[in-house]
Amino acid sequence: MSNFFQLVRNEQTKLYSQLSTWILLGILVVIVLGFAIIMRTAEGIMPYEDETWKQTLQEENQMYAEIDPTDPNIAINNYRIENDLKPEGMSAWGFLYESHYLTSVLSLITIIVAGGILANEFRWGTIKLLLTRPATRTKIFFAKYASVLLFALTALIVLFISAWLFGMIFFGLGGDGSVLQLKDGEIVDVSVWTRIAQDYGLQLVKLAVWSTFAFMISAAFRNSALAIGTAIFLMFAGISVVSFIADKPFAKYILFANLDLTQFTTGYKMIDDLTLTFAIVTIIVYYLIFLVVGWVLFAKRDVAGH
Amino acid sequence: MAEPAMQLIGLKKQIGSKLIVKGLDFDIQPGEVFGFLGPNGAGKTTTIRMMVGLIRISEGDVRIQGKSIKTDYKEAIRHVGAIVENPELYGFMSGYKNLLVFSRMIPGISRERIDEVVKLVGLEKRIHQKVKRYSLGMRQRLGIAQALLHNPSILILDEPTNGLDPSGIREIRQYIRRLAEQENVAVIVSSHLLSEMELMCDRIGILKNGELISIQQIQNTEEDAPTEVVQIDCPPSYHEKAQRLLQERFGVTAMASGEKLTFPITRGEIPSIIKELAVADIEMHGFAVERKTLEDKFLHVIGENVIE
Numbered sequence: 001m002s003n004f005f006q007l008v009r010n011e012q013t014k015l016y017s018q019l020s021t022w023i024l025l026g027i028l029v030v031i032v033l034g035f036a037i038i039m040r041t042a043e044g045i046m047p048y049e050d051e052t053w054k055q056t057l058q059e060e061n062q063m064y065a066e067i068d069p070t071d072p073n074i075a076i077n078n079y080r081i082e083n084d085l086k087p088e089g090m091s092a093w094g095f096l097y098e099s100h101y102l103t104s105v106l107s108l109i110t111i112i113v114a115g116g117i118l119a120n121e122f123r124w125g126t127i128k129l130l131l132t133r134p135a136t137r138t139k140i141f142f143a144k145y146a147s148v149l150l151f152a153l154t155a156l157i158v159l160f161i162s163a164w165l166f167g168m169i170f171f172g173l174g175g176d177g178s179v180l181q182l183k184d185g186e187i188v189d190v191s192v193w194t195r196i197a198q199d200y201g202l203q204l205v206k207l208a209v210w211s212t213f214a215f216m217i218s219a220a221f222r223n224s225a226l227a228i229g230t231a232i233f234l235m236f237a238g239i240s241v242v243s244f245i246a247d248k249p250f251a252k253y254i255l256f257a258n259l260d261l262t263q264f265t266t267g268y269k270m271i272d273d274l275t276l277t278f279a280i281v282t283i284i285v286y287y288l289i290f291l292v293v294g295w296v297l298f299a300k301r302d303v304a305g306h
Numbered sequence: 307m308a309e310p311a312m313q314l315i316g317l318k319k320q321i322g323s324k325l326i327v328k329g330l331d332f333d334i335q336p337g338e339v340f341g342f343l344g345p346n347g348a349g350k351t352t353t354i355r356m357m358v359g360l361i362r363i364s365e366g367d368v369r370i371q372g373k374s375i376k377t378d379y380k381e382a383i384r385h386v387g388a389i390v391e392n393p394e395l396y397g398f399m400s401g402y403k404n405l406l407v408f409s410r411m412i413p414g415i416s417r418e419r420i421d422e423v424v425k426l427v428g429l430e431k432r433i434h435q436k437v438k439r440y441s442l443g444m445r446q447r448l449g450i451a452q453a454l455l456h457n458p459s460i461l462i463l464d465e466p467t468n469g470l471d472p473s474g475i476r477e478i479r480q481y482i483r484r485l486a487e488q489e490n491v492a493v494i495v496s497s498h499l500l501s502e503m504e505l506m507c508d509r510i511g512i513l514k515n516g517e518l519i520s521i522q523q524i525q526n527t528e529e530d531a532p533t534e535v536v537q538i539d540c541p542p543s544y545h546e547k548a549q550r551l552l553q554e555r556f557g558v559t560a561m562a563s564g565e566k567l568t569f570p571i572t573r574g575e576i577p578s579i580i581k582e583l584a585v586a587d588i589e590m591h592g593f594a595v596e597r598k599t600l601e602d603k604f605l606h607v608i609g610e611n612v613i614e
């Protein structure tokens with residue numbers, strides 16, 4: 001076991017000795033900063049002033065009603081007006097929550113790391129040194145995979161910290177980030193951590209699946225460009241495939257149809273007879289297939305010249 | 307004889323329908339430097355890749371200290387240090403960090419051991435520099451350092467002198483010999499440079515088109531090497547007397563043909579032969595020493611260098 005730990009440690013050493021890893025993390029931070037600037041600018045357009053906020057909310061309601069009269073935001077705004085609860089506006093915690101939209105950037109950089117971590121060893125030729133040591137190929141495969149997950153976690157922490165810090169700079173500490181939500185016809189106060197856990201969590205499922213996919217291709221074909229390219233393409237384009245084949249009986253077994261778990265929180269399902277349990281089981285099955293296929297091909301294939 | 311350090315047993319490799327290595331059978335002893343000689347495409351690298359488990363063995367086996375690389379990989383590979391083809395290391399890390407990373411893959415390698423191998427390959431001054439700034443020769447040295455980290459009892463070097471300058475080649479040769487002689491390491495080196503191999507190997511296996519066509523013993527200690535062939539030019543009337551003298555005093559059988567007497571002898575005995583023949587009043591018109599080099603033998607067995 002300590003042996004496995006050492007292998008993961010080695011992978012981390014190698015990863016953070018490469019400039020490209022730091023550039024990826026740097027890009028993440030810059031994007032968070034950009035997002036904060038955009039949000040700050042947008043907020044400036046319609047601020048909630050002490051005297052006029054009720055009026056502002058009513059104007060908002062008219063806008064919502066034109067698009068969708070059943071919009072839950074209307075009920076929430078009315079509740080605020082009745083109970084004299086002025087909206088907080090953006091705060092550091094609120095911005096941290098909003099940054100869950102940036103998890104696709106997180107997915108992207110994790111895919112880039114996952115797609116390169118094995119393929120690069122082949123490109124550099126160092127795979128020969130790695131695979132002529134007492135560690136088995138299986139151990140090396142899983143140490144690298146664990147290292148990818150560790151990187152994703154690190155990047156997530158970087159996202160959290162930079163989002164909170166930029167939120168703090170641009171919006172101030174403000175309130176605790178809790179919001180009102182309409183749940184079963186009643187207005188409830190939801191804490192920021194609940195919302196973070198839910199919305200980040202659902203996005204991280206996608207991240208795990210696509211970076212595992214990239215890792216599989218990297219292990220099987222030993223080509224990082226192929227691994228990164230296919231994973232990113234499927235991540236963005238896969239969803240649109242579903243709408244073409246939604247009426248086919250096999251459609252619900254397709255990964256893309258199940259992967260977006262937010263469809264179960266919003267209720268807009270891609271295929272009518274999907275259930276949350278079915279989706280979770282399907283995702284796990286695909287995930288395990290990716291991992292096993294990558295592992296078997298990596299462990300069995302010859303390491304010959306290029 | 308002690309247990310062989312490595313045994314190749316009917317080793318074959320087939321890729322697609324092509325048989326690349328066609329059944330190799332030989333042993334390598336501890337403390338021996340074994341040379342793997344052959345033209346481009348002979349299958350040297352392919353054989354080495356099988357020895358270290360990088361590619362699957364199609365048929366046969368490789369046993370390292372008695373352990374099969376196929377079924378007992380971990381126990382077998384523990385004894386091996388290797389460079390396969392080029393010494394490729396992580397360019398974005400320093401030489402030292404490279405060694406540190408590899409040292410973590412095998413338990414029990416201390417920092418002192420790292421410093422020791424760095425010194426052994428003479429890289430102390432540049433070890434903290436990034437490897438991408440190393441010259442090929444420096445990378446070759448670092449490659450050897452990583453192969454030696456865990457005190458392997460078998461060292462496998464695929465073309466270790468590739469890219470080295472003459473003094474670098476001599477140094478590598480010297481510590482390959484030292485490892486074999488003092489630490490009883492079995493060293494396997496591949497090369498297509500004969501002159502190189504002759505100087506550092508105890509035995510050379512000649513590989514051609516995936517087959518071992520000859521194994522030559524090399525005598526490095528010049529004194530007892532019967533590699534010299536002496537030809538004396540003297541009238542046939544003296545032949546019988548000379549032959550008897552050579553047989554009695556030196557135990558060699560001289561062949562007579564025309565005016566010439568030919569016999570093999572070690573270099574060390576040449577002065578006393580000349581003296582004895584002169585004392586015996588044998589009329590010599592010429593005394594020639596020919597050295598039959600491995601190069602001649604190699605070209606003889608390899609023939610035309612046609613890559614299949």
Ligand SMILES: Nc1ncnc2c1ncn2[C@@H]1O[C@H](COP(=O)(O)OP(=O)(O)OP(=O)(O)O)[C@@H](O)[C@H]1O
Pocket residue numbers: 304305321326344345346347348349350351352353498614
């Ligand atoms: N992955 C592969 N697929 C098909 N053929 C291969 C593969 N690897 C090597 N070969 C073939 O196997 C033969 C032996 O190659 P190998 O690299 O073992 O030769 P070598 O003796 O090391 O030559 P060199 O002196 O050029 O390094 C060559 O004919 C080569 O074309």
Ligand SMILES: [Mg+2]
Pocket residue numbers: 350351352391464
């Ligand atoms: Mg070769």
